[in-house]
Amino acid sequence: MAGLDALVVGQVCRDLVLLVDEVPGPSRTASVRRRRELLGGKGANQAVGLAQLGVRPGLLGVVGEDEVGDRLLGQARSDGIDVAPVLRRADTPSALIVDVVDAQAHWRYLEDIPEATLLTEADVAGAAEALTAARAVLVQLQQPLPAALAAARCARTADRLVVLDGAPGDPAGGTELLALADVLRADAREAGLIVGDPPADPEAGLRAGRKLLARGPSLAAVEVAGEGNAFVWPDGEVFVPLSDTPTVDTTGAGDAFVAALTVGLLRGEPYEQVARYAVAAAGATVGHAGGRPALTPEAIDAQLARLPAA
16 A cells, blocks of 8 residues: 555445436336446545546445445456455445436435445554555545544544545534544535535635634635635635536536545645636536546546636
8 A cells, every 4th residue: 555645535335327317206117318337435436536637546445245345346446446445344235326317417316325334433443554654535524423533633643634525513523523634625515514504605605615714624625506616725715616517417526526626735736726626627527427537637628628717
């Protein structure tokens, strides 16, 4: 694991994506226009995005000792992800997410995520070597708070870049977690959980970012739903609107955003440039079904060209 650029602490699952014209009502059927079966989950999606953007990622998560787990790990290896930290749990099925997307780009999730596929504090403690070997540690909060805290503490002690994706649900533990983070990415709902209300416009997004910055991070990235993203740091701020990309499925936009944000920071780019890069990566993901990123240089450049001039 020596030489890892980033380690993602998060969910690994089988992602079954079904495209339909319309979701059927009770006791009705609908034809599936397209089906995709993918390595998925927020943790794996972020690791895929990191690899596509040219850094060497590792993944800390849990899969079952089943055939699905074998396939998921094989796909991750093919994607260039170090899966040595991934744990295999006996007597539990690997997690499954079914993503049903209609013709209006509305998505519905069906999740089968056994408790045993979530990380524990002991799991994180056993991965201390991997956590301290990476330059950046991405912690996403679909994992239990004790595990997220353990990962952030370990990374902070080793002076690694700590990127937090999501809002802590528990106020007491959340205070410590925010203080440990270098970077906080929150969607509109998550930001509302911390500051009181989801931001409804760009100025509200920037205000929310300022409030979040006071909790400990040195960079806050806050979604304003349907409009764009606010970025705030100690001596500056910027709002980057969404591009006009036709949307098929928004489920992977946040994961691509976090991956690109992390890569830009690891490269030492200015925050304004990092902000545009992250928004461009999200835009490059919404045009296809499923959460798996497809972050080619051409896709990123095309999105950057769609954004308003800095």
